[in-house]
Amino acid sequence: MLNKEIVHQICCGLRLGIPHKIIARRIGCSIMAVRRRSQIRPVRILLWGDAHCGSNVGLTPPAYQTKFTPNPQTEEHRTLNKWAKLQKEGWDWYVTKVNMLKPFDKLFYLGDGIDGTAHRCGGTDLIHVDRKVQVQMAIEAIEVAEAKDMVMVYGTPYHT
Known part of the structure; x- marks a missing residue:
């Protein structure tokens, strides 16, 4: 389970269009965690x-x-x-x-x-x-x- 700060940093990176590998490396989490988070879409x-x-x-x-x-x-x-x-x-x-x-x-x-x-x-x-x-x-x-x-x-x- 990712803590709030890591989730926040992943989301910020995704919104900025930073590639998944770079986000994972900067934050220190797995690339799979970034990919899973990128597939979650907001509820409208x-x-x-x-x-x-x-x-x-x-x-x-x-x-x-x-x-x-x-x-x-x-x-x-x-x-x-x-x-x-x-x-x-x-x-x-x-x-x-x-x-x-x-x-x-x-x-x-x-x-x-x-x-x-x-x-x-x-x-x-x-x-x-x-x-x-x-x-x-x-x-x-x-x-x-x-x-x-x-x-x-x-x-x-x-x-x-």
Whole structure:
């Protein structure tokens, strides 16, 4: 078993691109120890949560996004256009960042994937009041990560 300092020195040498033989000679360990350490790859983890799918301002997959109204005539249409723009920008940003950071070995989802019933505001800030639809939205958002393994945590009771 190698001590922490030797492992640290091996890893530093590997990151610098120093040949295995030279690392082993400098540190005073076997070349096999260096080779074994070089084959260990880091575990890639994605930590995220609070997507609040179903809310006007939550993470919204394209199929569920508010439709943009060209040349809005009413204040309601102008407000809906703001939501539509925000939802598209948010989704595009999310997909771009996740694709940039892939692959993930493990995803830890830290709760509040859906917005729930939003009973405090009478559901007025929801795109979809049906929690089953909200769950489908959250599943679609989580699947973008294509993680090999997943751990999910319950969110706050208000959002379930």
